[in-house]
Amino acid sequence: MGLLECCARCLVGAPFASLVATGLCFFGVALFCGCGHEALTGTEKLIETYFSKNYQDYEYLINVIHAFQYVIYGTASFFFLYGALLLAEGFYTTGAVRQIFGDYKTTICGKGLSATFVGITYALTVVWLLVFACSAVPVYIYFNTWTTCQSIAFPSKTSASLGTLCADARMYGVLPWNAFPGKVCGSNLLSICKTAEFQMTFHLFIAAFVGAAATLVSLLTFMIAATYNFAVLKLMGRGTKF
Numbered sequence: 587m588g589l590l591e592c593c594a595r596c597l598v599g600a601p602f603a604s605l606v607a608t609g610l611c612f613f614g615v616a617l618f619c620g621c622g623h624e625a626l627t628g629t630e631k632l633i634e635t636y637f638s639k640n641y642q643d644y645e646y647l648i649n650v651i652h653a654f655q656y657v658i659y660g661t662a663s664f665f666f667l668y669g670a671l672l673l674a675e676g677f678y679t680t681g682a683v684r685q686i687f688g689d690y691k692t693t694i695c696g697k698g699l700s701a702t703f704v705g706i707t708y709a710l711t712v713v714w715l716l717v718f719a720c721s722a723v724p725v726y727i728y729f730n731t732w733t734t735c736q737s738i739a740f741p742s743k744t745s746a747s748l749g750t751l752c753a754d755a756r757m758y759g760v761l762p763w764n765a766f767p768g769k770v771c772g773s774n775l776l777s778i779c780k781t782a783e784f785q786m787t788f789h790l791f792i793a794a795f796v797g798a799a800a801t802l803v804s805l806l807t808f809m810i811a812a813t814y815n816f817a818v819l820k821l822m823g824r825g826t827k828f
Contacts, residue, residue: 603811604676611669611804617797618721619662621790625724626651628787636770636778637755643765665801668710672808675703676815700816707812711805714798721791721798727758728788735779738772748772 630644630651638644678700731753737744738751754769755761761768770778778784 603807604673607804607807607811608669608673608676610800610807611665611672614797614800614802614804615662615665615669618794618801619658619797621797622721622794623655623658625787625790625794626655628783628790629724632778632783632787633755633760637768638761638765640766643761647760668706669804672703672707672812675700676808676811700812704809704812704816707805707809711802711809714802714805718795718798718802721795724791725795727760728784728791731775731784732779732788735776738776751775753778 630648633644633647734751734753738748741748744751749772752769752771753775756763756765756768
């Protein structure tokens, strides 16, 4: 009975919301960073192979891609560390909330730390909303290209001439307007869409978008749980100690 009571008390004090949010955060960040890194590499190869013959046309794009890949490394490291800190804070605050009407007394430092985590998580959520929106852009570009390829593959579904159905990397700002050829049309574009490289890059961007969405949900969950726990500690605590 002693062991069962101990297990029951541990389960009662466990921060289930923080546990779920941590798992979702780790999964989302891993998916976003891993798939995003490989998708950017695939995009670089597609641009080099099919959309520009001059290195100077896509030199800036390559530098931007490499910079984003380094940012991805930092993002992954930061979120794994911050997720672990939020989980630890969840155990502390949830334990305090469960015992708030007993002998447990929360400290001023603990309340301040909880408030700090609430503020940081709120700021991260706002920033990640922008990341989530930006991760939808390459999915939109690749989806448009894939849709154009479907129109070329099934010409009966469109009234446009096959020669006018193109994917122009310049119109999305990927390449400068003087890049040559800059766009691929007709059967040449269809052959690109059929390559494993294009298909893999497209699906990797979709997976990265899903990872960004999962991370956003986890941050919202963290923020709600941390805000609730902090409010209970602040408004319902019986006292403080130093």
